[in-house]
Amino acid sequence: xxxxxxxxxxxxxxxxxxxxxxxxxxxxxxxxxxxxxxxxxxxxxxxxxxxxxxxxxxxxxxxxxxxxxxxxxxxxxxxxxxxxxxxxxxxxxxxxxxxxxxxxxxxxxxxxxxxxxxxxxxxxxxxxxxxxxxxxxxxxxxxxxxxxxxxxxxxxxxxxxxxxxxxxxxxxxxxxxxxxxxxxxxxxxxxxxxxxxxxxxxxxxxxxxxxxxxxxxxxxxxxxxxxxxxxxxxxxxxxxxxxxxxxxxxxxxxxxxxxxxxxxxxxxxxxxxxxxxxxxxxxxxxxxxxxxxxxxxxxxxxxxxxxxxxxxxxxxxxxxxxxxxxxxxxxxxxxxxxxxxxxxxxxxxxxxxxxxxxxxxxxxxxxxxxxxxxxxxxxxxxxxxxxxxxxxxxxxxxxxxxxxxxxxxxxxxxxxxxxxxxxxxxxxxxxxxxxxxxxxxxxx
Amino acid sequence: xxxxxxxxxxxxxxxxxxxxxxxxxxxxxxxxxxxxxxxxxxxxxxxxxxxxxxxxxxxxxxxxxxxxxxxxxxxxxxxxxxxxxxxxxxxxxxxxxxxxxxxxxxxxxxxxxxxxxxxxxxxxxxxxxxxxxxxxxxxxxxxxxxxxxxxxxxxxxxxxxxxxxxxxxxxxxxxxxxxxxxxxxxxxxxxxxxxxxxxxxxxxxxxxxxxxxxxxxxxxxxxxxxxxxxxxxxxxxxxxxxxxxxx
Numbered sequence: 224x225x226x227x228x229x230x231x232x233x234x235x236x237x238x239x240x241x242x243x244x245x246x247x248x249x250x251x252x253x254x255x256x257x258x259x260x261x262x263x264x265x266x267x268x269x270x271x272x273x274x275x276x277x278x279x280x281x282x283x284x285x286x287x288x289x290x291x292x293x294x295x296x297x298x299x300x301x302x303x304x305x306x307x308x309x310x311x312x313x314x315x316x317x318x319x320x321x322x323x324x325x326x327x328x329x330x331x332x333x334x335x336x337x338x339x340x341x342x343x344x345x346x347x348x349x350x351x352x353x354x355x356x357x358x359x360x361x362x363x364x365x366x367x368x369x370x371x372x373x374x375x376x377x378x379x380x381x382x383x384x385x386x387x388x389x390x391x392x393x394x395x396x397x398x399x400x401x402x403x404x405x406x407x408x409x410x411x412x413x414x415x416x417x418x419x420x421x422x423x424x425x426x427x428x429x430x431x432x433x434x435x436x437x438x439x440x441x442x443x444x445x446x447x448x449x450x451x452x453x454x455x456x457x458x459x460x461x462x463x464x465x466x467x468x469x470x471x472x473x474x475x476x477x478x479x480x481x482x483x484x485x486x487x488x489x490x491x492x493x494x495x496x497x498x499x500x501x502x503x504x505x506x507x508x509x510x511x512x513x514x515x516x517x518x519x520x521x522x523x524x525x526x527x528x529x530x531x532x533x534x535x536x537x538x539x540x541x542x543x544x545x546x547x548x549x550x551x552x553x554x555x556x557x558x559x560x561x562x563x564x565x566x567x568x569x570x571x572x573x574x575x576x577x578x579x580x581x582x583x584x585x586x587x588x589x590x591x592x593x594x595x596x597x598x599x600x601x602x603x604x605x606x607x608x609x610x611x612x613x614x615x616x617x618x619x620x621x622x623x624x625x626x627x628x629x630x631x632x633x634x635x636x637x638x639x640x641x642x643x644x645x646x647x648x649x650x651x652x653x654x655x656x657x658x659x660x661x662x663x664x665x666x667x
Numbered sequence: 668x669x670x671x672x673x674x675x676x677x678x679x680x681x682x683x684x685x686x687x688x689x690x691x692x693x694x695x696x697x698x699x700x701x702x703x704x705x706x707x708x709x710x711x712x713x714x715x716x717x718x719x720x721x722x723x724x725x726x727x728x729x730x731x732x733x734x735x736x737x738x739x740x741x742x743x744x745x746x747x748x749x750x751x752x753x754x755x756x757x758x759x760x761x762x763x764x765x766x767x768x769x770x771x772x773x774x775x776x777x778x779x780x781x782x783x784x785x786x787x788x789x790x791x792x793x794x795x796x797x798x799x800x801x802x803x804x805x806x807x808x809x810x811x812x813x814x815x816x817x818x819x820x821x822x823x824x825x826x827x828x829x830x831x832x833x834x835x836x837x838x839x840x841x842x843x844x845x846x847x848x849x850x851x852x853x854x855x856x857x858x859x860x861x862x863x864x865x866x867x868x869x870x871x872x873x874x875x876x877x878x879x880x881x882x883x884x885x886x887x888x889x890x891x892x893x894x895x896x897x898x899x900x901x902x903x904x905x906x907x908x909x910x911x912x913x914x
Contacts, residue, residue: 616757616760616812617768619718619745619746619751620743620746620768620828621743621772621775621779622775624741631763634762634763638761
């Protein structure tokens with residue numbers, strides 16, 4: 224697939240897309256789309272090669288050409304009715320929003336107006352229009368990011384969450400993005416914007432779930448801004464189908480004394496690429512970024528995490544862990560930037576991988592860009608197999624080999640799970656991870 | 668009386684290196700046997716061969732345990748039959764709590780006998796009682812297995828586990844190494860409390876120290892992979908006085 228070919232496809236697709244979107248998009252969105260289209264076409268699909276550090280280990284040549292031929296905006300007449308309200312969850316969740324095949328929207332509890340679905344952009348509640356206009360497309364830098372630019376050109380559904388200042392939402396808001404064989408689109412561009420006012424607090428679960436054997440590309444952009452002294456717990460649980468390509472582009476701004484906590488759980492997908500950019504915009508901002516990826520078969524998972532310590536007295540903690548089996552492959556590229564004048568930054572990054580087969584591969588690459596003295600930065604990386612002495616110890620206590628193996632693998636993953644502070648989410652993730660591990664090790 | 672353990676002409680190696688060159692002895696219920704020998708004589712290899720360590724290869728000989736061909740069994744099956752190894756240097760297992768580790772083992776053994784899993788609360792009480800036998804810090808029981816444990820704490824943990832598992836035969840691989848006198852007395856006292864007329868012990872040690880607290884019925888001297896001499900507890904004292912050179 225050469226650059227011109229893709230460009231032509233995308234431009235052609237945009238003409239079709241505009242036929243529908245033009246009638247509903249406000250002018251400012253139209254101009255955002257046009258600008259993004261130019262950027263996407265200038266950048267072209269990234270190519271894995273030497274010198275291109277960001278894409279060195281992830282080859283997306285297998286992305287089907289068809290992914291760039293059609294971007295149907297939305298089908299307003301089509302809704303799925305088969306989703307039942309899961310009454311049980313009303314107690315555990317503040318809100319649940321379900322997107323199915325990029326077209327269906329179910330907002331379940333509607334307890335308040337904090338959450339709005341962007342079916343069409345003009346459905347944003349008018350009182351929040353100014354906020355959306357301030358941040359949408361502004362937080363994510365698309366200049367160097369083809370997929371974020373593509374999303375910004377074609378996004379058509381998503382969620383806008385606005386937590387006003389001094390508001391504490393104690394239960395999680397669950398956004399579930401589901402894809403089935405029935406999907407009419409093979410490329411989806413979900414868009415999520417989260418704005419936390421000062422002194423507010425929220426927990427958000429962003430879940431991707433796919434079934435069936437249809438190839439698709441899910442390319443989402445998540446923009447988050449955390450106000451002064453506000454606190455966001457953000458969980459991404461990714462269980463896309465094994466035929467899917469999943470790309471997420473998340474950018475987070477943290478203001479003074481704000482705190483961002485992210486846990487990324489990746490078990491699905493044929494090829495998954497998570498771009499996470501966290502920028503401490505003001506002093507005393509802090510971030511904790513955890514991740515666990517469990518892959519087998521020929522799955523490929525790539526986490527690109529950039530923490531930009533733009534301001535002094537900010538800190539970050541990163542812990543990513545991977546469990547890899549069969550011929551699977553992982554990439555962890557963690558960059559920590561400390562800007563000029565950002566004194567007293569405290570940043571620490573760790574990536575650990577457990578390899579369950581000789582053919583699995585983990586590439587881990589820390590990168591530090593420090594332009595300031597008086598900072599504390601550290602990192603650690605490890606890749607290893609199951610500790611055979613621990614295996615023998617467990618077996619010598621009567622535990623069968625396969626169970627011993629699963630105890631050790633689960634213990635490795637558990638370090639991330641026990642850090643999840645919300646009990647509902649922790650139990651949810653626990654079950655999720657357990658199921659994947661069971662399929663991986665073959666125990667029941 | 669029927670033997671618990673019968674070892675006949677046992678030859679074993681690690682990698683290409685032949686370590687054991689024909690070991691013969693037997694253990695009857697209630698007996699305490701000590702294997703003494705200098706460094707590198709094959710003491711720990713003997714313990715590991717009996718427990719089924721994958722790096723040990725048996726070249727010749729037979730071992731019968733509780734009437735079964737021990738060498739044909741996986742390590743977990745040996746434990747399920749009532750064999751226990753107290754490790755000289757037990758592994759650390761980050762992320763697995765010591766109490767959960769023991770419960771998983773006990774339940775696996777119970778399942779092999781078609782018994783139900785233990786009651787969790789009842790099992791917790793059992794562990795607390797067993798920990799007292801070796802004055803084990805109860806905080807450690809809720810921590811990851813051996814992670815950050817001192818040498819002495821690891822030894823106490825091993826003997827506490829022996830108390831929990833109540834094996835027919837416990838092999839104690841250097842239970843005294845690295846312990847000061849007070850800790851040694853505590854560990855030895857624990858071992859003595861666990862002796863019964865049915866259960867047997869095989870203590871592997873370099874020195875006489877532990878044997879002055881835990882009195883053996885038989886002492887075997889292992890040098891260069893062979894038992895060169897067997898005797899009663901007085902042999903241990905003789906080694907203490909004269910060393911190993913006179914064999």
